Amino acid sequence: MHEAAPKLAAGPIDVVVGILMKPNGDVLLGQRPAGKPYAGYWEFPGGKVEAGEALFAALQREFVEELGLHIDQATEWCGVEHVYEHAHVRLHFFISRAWQGEPQSLEGQAFAWQGKVGVAPLLPATIPLLEWLDLVRYPAYPRVLHK
Ligand SMILES: Nc1nc2c([nH]c(=O)n2[C@@H]2O[C@H](COP(=O)(O)OP(=O)(O)OP(=O)(O)O)[C@@H](O)[C@H]2O)c(=O)[nH]1
Numbered sequence: 001m002h003e004a005a006p007k008l009a010a011g012p013i014d015v016v017v018g019i020l021m022k023p024n025g026d027v028l029l030g031q032r033p034a035g036k037p038y039a040g041y042w043e044f045p046g047g048k049v050e051a052g053e054a055l056f057a058a059l060q061r062e063f064v065e066e067l068g069l070h071i072d073q074a075t076e077w078c079g080v081e082h083v084y085e086h087a088h089v090r091l092h093f094f095i096s097r098a099w100q101g102e103p104q105s106l107e108g109q110a111f112a113w114q115g116k117v118g119v120a121p122l123l124p125a126t127i128p129l130l131e132w133l134d135l136v137r138y139p140a141y142p143r144v145l146h147k
Contacts, residue, residue: 012081012090016059017046017126018074019095022113025137028103029119030066031110037086042119043126044093045111055092063099066107073098078132082125091125095136 020028030045032038045066049058056074063069074096081090103111112119117130 010088012088014049014055014058015046015089015091016049016055016062017044017091017093018059018063018071019044019077019093019129019133020069020071020099021095021097021137023097024115026113026115027117027133027137029112029114029117031119032123033107033109037084038123041121041123042112042117043123044129046091049092056094059094066109067111068101068104068106070100071096071098072100077136078129080125080128084124089125093129 028045029042032041032043034040045063046059047062047066049055050061053061055076059074060071063071074094077093077095079090079092082088105111117133122130
């Protein structure tokens with residue numbers, strides 16, 4: 001008799017996240033709307049990558065859907081993997097300093113431009129990013145200095 005094959009753990013879900021950064025270092029955060037896991041928590045805008053979709057295309061799509069913004073250019077910044085009780089996610093964080101339009105609340109969510117981030121609570125996997133942001137906030141990143 002064969003034993004039942006062990007259930008394979010679901011692989012991580014790819015999520016793209018965009019940090020819009022103004023020249024003065026302010027970044028845009030949104031509050032998760034009712035009905036989603038962690039409703040009311042603050043996050044950087046973004047969402048799940050669809051099957052076969054390129055990361056940057058997914059980022060552009062999410063910003064159009066959620067905020068009515070067009071992202072012209074973004075830099076892939078860092079990746080964070082996190083296991084929540086509802087999902088195992090692999091987050092791909094981008095920084096964009098080039099977009100068109102003003103954010104609109106297309107999903108009824110609140111949003112806020114923040115220098116030192118003062119909104120709370122933040123999604124757990126996003127909390128460490130706030131400290132790392134200070135590394136890239138003011139100079140154009142990456143910046144190479146010459147003698
Ligand atoms: N957008 C965003 N998602 C984040 C961040 N940090 C973080 O852990 N996540 C996680 O990444 C996942 C994003 O999924 P989502 O449910 O918002 O994606 P979505 O907009 O495509 O949702 P949908 O499935 O309702 O269409 C969630 O599990 C969320 O907890 C963040 O800073 N921004």
